[in-house]
Amino acid sequence: xKRMSKIVLFMSLFAFKSYAGDKKPWVYLDLGDTxxxxxxxxxxxxxxxxxxYIEDLKREGFKVGIISNIPEEWGLTYEQKLMRLKxxxxxxxxxxxxxxxxxxxxxxxxxxxxxxxxxxxxFLEAIEKANSCPSLYIGExxxxxxxxxxxxxxxxxxxxxxxxxxxxxxxxxxxxxDNYKRQYDKECLE
Numbered sequence: 001x002k003r004m005s006k007i008v009l010f011m012s013l014f015a016f017k018s019y020a021g022d023k024k025p026w027v028y029l030d031l032g033d034t035x036x037x038x039x040x041x042x043x044x045x046x047x048x049x050x051x052x053y054i055e056d057l058k059r060e061g062f063k064v065g066i067i068s069n070i071p072e073e074w075g076l077t078y079e080q081k082l083m084r085l086k087x088x089x090x091x092x093x094x095x096x097x098x099x100x101x102x103x104x105x106x107x108x109x110x111x112x113x114x115x116x117x118x119x120x121x122x123f124l125e126a127i128e129k130a131n132s133c134p135s136l137y138i139g140e141x142x143x144x145x146x147x148x149x150x151x152x153x154x155x156x157x158x159x160x161x162x163x164x165x166x167x168x169x170x171x172x173x174x175x176x177x178d179n180y181k182r183q184y185d186k187e188c189l190e
Contacts, residue, residue, distance in 0.1 A: 030139030118147035133188035
C-alpha cells in the first residue's frame, strides 16, 4: 500500500508540473478589421500580415484567441452564433489561403447585445479563461482598447499599415509585463 501511495504522489507531482508548465499568456485579437478585412463582405481577406502574425505568436508559445462582437440575431446560443460567424466568413472568403479557425484556442462571443464590446463582459471572460496568466487584446476600436485596459487587461490599438501597430511576437511578453494590471502567475512569462 505504501508503494501505491508513493506512485500516486509521484504521478500527482508530475501532473502538476506538466499543468504548471502549460501556463502561457494569451493574445486575443478582434476578428473584423484586425484579423480579416470585412470592409467588403463579398471579398473577405486576411488583413496585411495577420496570418503570419498569428503563426508567429503560436511559434513563440502564446495561446491565441478571438474576441468578436456578434449580434443576438445571429443565434440564441454560443454554438449557433459561432456557426453563423463561420458561415459568413466562408461565404465571403476571397483570399489565396483558407481562413484557419484551428489557429485559435478560444473564440469569445457575446450571448446578448448588451455584452458586446466595449462592455467589459468579454474582456473579463478572457481574463478568467487565461487561468491566472496575463492576456493582451489587440483591436482596431479605440473604445474597445480603453474598455480592455479599464478591467486591467493589456491592450494595443491596431491601425492598418501603421508601423508598430502589431507588437513583435518576441516583444509581447515585455508588453504584458509592463501593461497587464492584474495579479498573475509570473511563471506564465518565463
